Structures are given as structure tokens and as C-alpha cells.
Amino acid sequence: NAGVTQTPKFRILKIGQSMTLQCTQDMNHNYMYWYRQDPGMGLKLIYYSVGAGITDKGEVPNGYNVSRSTTEDFPLRLELAAPSQTSVYFCASSYWTGGNQPQHFGDGTRLSIL
Amino acid sequence: GNSVTQMEGPVTLSEEAFLTINCTYTATGYPSLFWYVQYPGEGLQLLLKATKADDKGSNKGFEATYRKETTSFHLEKGSVQVSDSAVYFCALSDFARETSGSRLTFGEGTQLTVNP
Numbered sequence: 001n002a003g004v005t006q007t008p009k010f011r012i013l014k015i016g017q018s019m020t021l022q023c024t025q026d027m028n029h030n031y032m033y034w035y036r037q038d039p040g041m042g043l044k045l046i047y048y049s050v051g052a053g054i055t056d057k058g059e060v061p062n063g064y065n066v067s068r069s070t071t072e073d074f075p076l077r078l079e080l081a082a083p084s085q086t087s088v089y090f091c092a093s094s095y096w097t098g099g100n101q102p103q104h105f106g107d108g109t110r111l112s113i114l
Numbered sequence: 115g116n117s118v119t120q121m122e123g124p125v126t127l128s129e130e131a132f133l134t135i136n137c138t139y140t141a142t143g144y145p146s147l148f149w150y151v152q153y154p155g156e157g158l159q160l161l162l163k164a165t166k167a168d169d170k171g172s173n174k175g176f177e178a179t180y181r182k183e184t185t186s187f188h189l190e191k192g193s194v195q196v197s198d199s200a201v202y203f204c205a206l207s208d209f210a211r212e213t214s215g216s217r218l219t220f221g222e223g224t225q226l227t228v229n230p
Contacts, residue, residue: 004157006157033217033218040222040223041222041223042118042203042205042219042220042221042222042223043158043203043218043220044220045217045218048217058217090157090158092158102148102150102160102163103160103218104160105150105157105158105159106157107155107156107157108156108157
């Protein structure tokens with residue numbers, strides 16, 4: 001009963017370092033999403049994917065990259081970490097049924113850039 | 115574009131009090147509406163949803179009615195418990211195309227604290 005699994009849960013990076021946030025889901029969902037959550041704010045969409053091999057930008061894609069080589073995995077890459085990327089990152093997945101199905105979220109990765 | 119506005123928090127209540135968290139939205143077309151709940155240290159969980167006007171979503175004693183005439187989806191519970199302490203997010207899903215999935219627009223979230 002795993003659902004959406006994110007690793008790591010916490011990470012501290014130095015400015016300019018790079019890292020990959022991992023996300024995997026075992027529900028055979030074709031749609032996957034990455035959000036960031038800043039204090040006192042709602043979630044902002046970074047990137048999304050409608051299936052293996054297909055990705056597209058969301059609201060706030062600058063400074064991030066994604067790939068989707070399998071249905072299960074949707075990693076998020078930060079190439080040159082900046083303090084503005086300090087945030088909590090959530091991965092989510094869903095079925096396609098015309099927009100009325102909920103998204104299922106992982107527990108998040110708390111990332112600090114110092 | 116789409117937007118969701120929630121009442122400002124934080125909200126502090128005593129156990130068994132009545133809860134209302136206001137949510138209004140701006141959207142084109144006929145979005146689906148959701149309430150998500152986030153417990154400390156966890157991801158968001160779906161609390162309830164409504165997919166068309168006048169629908170009422172309900173779960174765990176919480177209710178919300180999709181009001182198209184007032185573009186609102188207020189969350190209510192008749193008697194809150196300490197275990198309801200969490201952050202509550204209102205969200206809408208715009209008209210989804212198969213090429214974009216069900217993209218959610220979130221409100222800012224409302225922190226609820228229930229004291230014994």
C-alpha cells in the first residue's frame with residue numbers, strides 16, 4: 001500500500017550544488033506532477049507528465065528539469081541550487097478521467113539551500 | 115486565469131465547536147472542486163470533492179457544497195476534534211485535456227488548531 005513515495009525526506013544543499021529528488025508511484029497512474037510549497041502559500045506546479053516520455057512545464061519551471069522514462073518514476077532535478085529553491089517539494093499522481101479524479105500526494109521532500 | 119481564495123488563518127477553536135473555512139474561486143468553464151488536508155509532516159490527502167454545481171462532498175463529518183452562483187466551496191464541520199488540527203487547502207481542477215491531466219490550482223491553505 002505504498003502509493004506515492006518520495007526520497008529523500010530532508011536534504012541540505014550548498015548554493016550551486018545539484019541533486020535529484022526521486023518520486024515513484026505503484027498505482028499505475030499515467031499522470032504525475034511536481035509541486036513546491038513555500039511557507040504560507042499554496043502549492044505551485046513545477047512540471048507535469050501525462051505519460052512515459054512526455055513532460056511539460058507548469059507554473060514555476062525555471063531552475064528545474066524532469067524526465068519520465070517509466071510510468072512509475074518521475075524524478076525532479078535541480079542543476080544549480082539557489083536559495084530561492086528552499087521549499088518543500090511534493091510529487092503527485094492521478095488517473096485521467098476528465099479532471100474530476102483527485103491527485104495522490106507523497107509525503108514531501110524538505111529542501112534547504114544554504 | 116484560475117484562482118482560489120481561502121479565508122486567512124490561522125483558525126483556533128475549542129473541541130466540539132462549529133467550523134467554517136471559506137473558499138471562493140475564479141475559473142472559466144466548470145471546474146471540479148476539492149478540499150485537501152495536510153497533517154504535520156505529511157503530504158496532502160483528499161478530504162472531499164464535488165464535480166458539478168450543487169453537488170455536496172462529504173467525508174469524516176466535513177461537508178462542502180459547490181455553489182456556482184456564488185463561486186464558493188466553503189468547508190464545514192459541526193463538531194471539531196483535536197485530531198482535526200491540520201492545514202486545509204481548497205483547490206480547483208480546470209477543464210482537463212488528456213494532454214495536460216487534471217491540473218490543480220490551490221488556495222493558500224488555512225491552519226486549523228483545535229484545543230481540548
